[in-house]
Amino acid sequence: MPRRRPRRAALVPATCALAVTGAAVLTGCGGGGDPDAGTNGVGKLPAAKIQAKTRAAADAAAAVRLSGTVVTSGRTYQLDMRLKAAGGSGSVTSQGATFKLLRVGRQLYLKADSDFWQQAEGKGGDGAAGTLDGKYVKVPQGDPAYKKFSGFTDKDVLLDGLLTLHGTLATDGHHDQSGTRTIRITGDKGSGGTLDVSLQGTPYPLRLVRAGDAGTLRFTDWGKDFAVTEPAKSETVDYGRQLPTS
Structure with missing residues (x-):
């Protein structure tokens, strides 16, 4: 009769198959997996090229x-x-x-x-x-x-002022933003800001932590159009002079 395979050995592949969290697949029980498998590939680029690509993607997006x-x-x-x-x-x-x-x-x-x-x-x-x-x-x-x-x-003005990290750029691992896999880039190890860039589809910026505790921003609905129309005259006031600013 053939020898029965130990039950513990049979469970190893099943355990690895379950090692999935959200959209991010863990790199395998043996640690030999590719974290960029199935992505847009920007995670393999140097930080400066990632920043250039995400800036270009943001500039080209309609909204x-x-x-x-x-x-x-x-x-x-x-x-x-x-x-x-x-x-x-x-x-x-x-x-x-x-x-x-x-x-x-x-x-x-x-x-x-x-x-x-x-x-x-x-x-x-x-x-x-x-x-x-x-x-x-x-x-x-x-x-x-x-x-x-x-x-x-x-x-254009807002993104130009926001999407620039300061100092020496570096990558800081693979992360997840609301179910989307990202690569994180930093300026001066984070003191110059951090930016999470999508690894799925177009490499849009998804989350920015600004340098000097100057705020945290999320970017969503890339390319999703919306209406911008003049309000009705009944809802509009022409103040006619300098607005109060305190």
């Missing part, structure tokens, strides 16, 4: 959704913006106040409630908060608020 925090000039902004060449829309929260931004072409609108406008006007305000409450307020291009907030709605 993107960006969410998370940005710290600039000592102030923290919570963003949830959708961006494309023709404009952008979304919400911004800062110092407990939330407002919406909409840019159609070169025209920027800001929409907020009366509490926001009262806070912006301060004690010396002219009482216009009630008129502006819940309306899309046109922001003149010469207004300081235009320069301050239009960048949050401009895909």
